Amino acid sequence: MSEISTKPYMLRAxxxxxxxxxxTPYLAVKVDSATTVPMEYVKKGEIVLNISYGATSGLKMDNDAIHxxxxxxxVSREIYIPVNNVMAIYANENGQGMAFEPLLGAAPAPAPAPKAEEPAPPSLSAVPSGPALAPAPASRSEDDNGPDDGGDGGAPKGGRPTLTRIK
Structure with missing residues (x-):
């Protein structure tokens, strides 16, 4: 019997x-062919999404995916993110949360050995490491309740949040 990943439980927690x-909970996601997100908002193969109750409809976070x-x-869009593609979940207001290594293309069961032509796992470039590198939400109209709408009209007081990586 294979061990169950703790990642989906940590995401829900x-x-x-x-x-x-x-x-406001935000997700940093590595986008690949397994994800269903609006590609016009993807930057450098990554997207940051507001997954708060007010920004989503029908949010379901199970052990395999978030949809x-x-x-x-x-425009209402359906979003599907495999848990393996999640790079971080954090509070937009203060940056507290948790970062993960994305396991792109990995199945819940043990994955086969990597092939020689596969690149090394990507870095966590979407995870803020300082105020200058915090992800910027995409611009929105006032009536838009999209995933990047923090509800406060911009960055929180005192500057942009940062995510502290704890090992």
Missing amino acids: IYEWCTDSGY FHARFGG
């Missing part, structure tokens, strides 16, 4: 902590 604390509907530019 950080999401619950964010919502209970009044923070929900969200509005982008006023």
